Amino acid sequence: MTTLGHLINGSRVAGEGRHQDIFNPSTGEVGSRVSLASKATVEDAIAAAEAAFPAWRDTPPAKRARVMFNFKQLLEQNADEIARLIGQEHGKIVHDAKGELQRGIENVEYACGAPELLKGEHSKNTGPGIDSWSEFQPLGVVAGITPFNFPAMVPLWMYPMAIACGNTFVLKPSERDPSAVLYIAELALEAGLPAGVLNVVNGDKEAVDTLLDDARVQAVSFVGSTPIAEAIYARASANGKRCQALGGAKNHAIVMPDADMDNVANSLTGAAFGSSGERCMALSVAVAVGDDAADAMIDKLKAQMPSLKVGPYHDADNDFGPVITRAHQEQVCGYIDSAEQQGASIVVDGRGVQVPGHENGFYVGGTLIDHVTPEMTCYQEEIFGPVLLVVRARSMEEAMQLIDDHEYGNGTCIYTRDGEAARYFSDRIQVGMVGINVPLPVPVSYHSFGGWKRSLFGDLAAYGPDAVRFYTKRKTITQRWPSSGVREGAQFSFPS
Numbered sequence: 001m002t003t004l005g006h007l008i009n010g011s012r013v014a015g016e017g018r019h020q021d022i023f024n025p026s027t028g029e030v031g032s033r034v035s036l037a038s039k040a041t042v043e044d045a046i047a048a049a050e051a052a053f054p055a056w057r058d059t060p061p062a063k064r065a066r067v068m069f070n071f072k073q074l075l076e077q078n079a080d081e082i083a084r085l086i087g088q089e090h091g092k093i094v095h096d097a098k099g100e101l102q103r104g105i106e107n108v109e110y111a112c113g114a115p116e117l118l119k120g121e122h123s124k125n126t127g128p129g130i131d132s133w134s135e136f137q138p139l140g141v142v143a144g145i146t147p148f149n150f151p152a153m154v155p156l157w158m159y160p161m162a163i164a165c166g167n168t169f170v171l172k173p174s175e176r177d178p179s180a181v182l183y184i185a186e187l188a189l190e191a192g193l194p195a196g197v198l199n200v201v202n203g204d205k206e207a208v209d210t211l212l213d214d215a216r217v218q219a220v221s222f223v224g225s226t227p228i229a230e231a232i233y234a235r236a237s238a239n240g241k242r243c244q245a246l247g248g249a250k251n252h253a254i255v256m257p258d259a260d261m262d263n264v265a266n267s268l269t270g271a272a273f274g275s276s277g278e279r280c281m282a283l284s285v286a287v288a289v290g291d292d293a294a295d296a297m298i299d300k301l302k303a304q305m306p307s308l309k310v311g312p313y314h315d316a317d318n319d320f321g322p323v324i325t326r327a328h329q330e331q332v333c334g335y336i337d338s339a340e341q342q343g344a345s346i347v348v349d350g351r352g353v354q355v356p357g358h359e360n361g362f363y364v365g366g367t368l369i370d371h372v373t374p375e376m377t378c379y380q381e382e383i384f385g386p387v388l389l390v391v392r393a394r395s396m397e398e399a400m401q402l403i404d405d406h407e408y409g410n411g412t413c414i415y416t417r418d419g420e421a422a423r424y425f426s427d428r429i430q431v432g433m434v435g436i437n438v439p440l441p442v443p444v445s446y447h448s449f450g451g452w453k454r455s456l457f458g459d460l461a462a463y464g465p466d467a468v469r470f471y472t473k474r475k476t477i478t479q480r481w482p483s484s485g486v487r488e489g490a491q492f493s494f495p496s
């Protein structure tokens, strides 16, 4: 059986010591193994990144950008293979895997603009004969730690921009689906990145802790669940590192009585069940305003859901695939059990779904649960499965209050035909990314991605303009060249 190792200083390094099985969630079988890096292996990767930094820092931004142009082309040329690798270890259907790759490629495109983005700011004559400018200098070695659910896109949120800004990078991807990550990193090397500029170490807590504690690592970008994000932010910050840690979510959609219910049902179906609900922007709670809206929405969903196709990743006719592990399958079904026990109504039940020929895969069918209330466990916690909860509210204010009271604030959406209501909602709601009749308002690559409340720890969001700030430090230079013969005496008052 293949054991995946690491990519350090431009070469694949065989793993040694501890390792973990990688499953094919569509079949439930183990496909390969991944090595879990020791502290020493991670230190080798950091050393390689540190050694590569001085030359990369001094490489002109236009040359760095040229590597990104090549990288983009290679990603496009190899999209089929990348989608296959994602599907095999993650379980998402190939069309969905290609969608995530495309969103990742858009971040590479943004990084191609590095010369423009790093131009800095210049002011001439800030005083007599004095000029002043700000530069955005790279930080040095930067680490990224990424989740299983977007093995291509989330790493591409991080290292293209970090590297285009002149940093060198150590990536610790999810140990559950690392093949696509390694394959893509090799394409980045093929595109022209010098050895050591991008390193990938596979591993678990031991690898992450090494990255968080090593003084050579200047900044840490993390995406994953909230408890881990919070712990990582605390530890990295205590160690004096810059850190952004994006966490979990519970994204609500408000369905107003005037909404187009066909559109609501179509888009909720995709946004709740696509990728088996394993998206941090999945819409997992529909808050219907008024019983009439709730009943109309549920009727439409009930009519659509029997035609949902759940099955293995390689069949492009499927709508969504399995969840990531057997343990996660059991956890998702446990949330459905708890909803039932706590008094909610299971309208469509995805527990025990069978996929012929793939009986051991980790499948959960699309599930719709009505009469959910805020006290219920299924409402309070992130389920991360193909489960849509319906909460009934009496007014828009009550619906908005629910959203504001929830600990997460990643994404949200309102379905309405009323521009005034939509404007009020987008202005007041305490959530970082808002959709108006748009179910998955994931910002494009030239904006930035970030939730509020316990969905993001740190000051700057991921990718886009915030990434330029996150991966650089500002230096402001004030310059004067006294003309010969002019000499001032000492000045004791503050310069003004």
Ligand code: NAD
Pocket (backbone or CB within 6 Å): 145, 146, 147, 148, 149, 150, 154, 172, 173, 174, 175, 203, 204, 205, 208, 209, 223, 224, 225, 226, 228, 229, 246, 247, 248, 249, 279, 280, 382, 384, 410, 451, 455
């Ligand atoms: P996870 O938190 O289990 O793992 C994320 C990363 O942290 C992995 O690389 C993992 O190896 C590492 N890790 C796990 N336990 C650790 C520990 N004790 N100490 C140090 N590192 C540890 O998350 P996941 O299950 O891979 O991904 C799903 C979660 O990620 C969901 O909560 C989802 O909402 C969230 N997510 C958020 C965003 C966002 O942008 N906000 C995007 C994608 C996923």
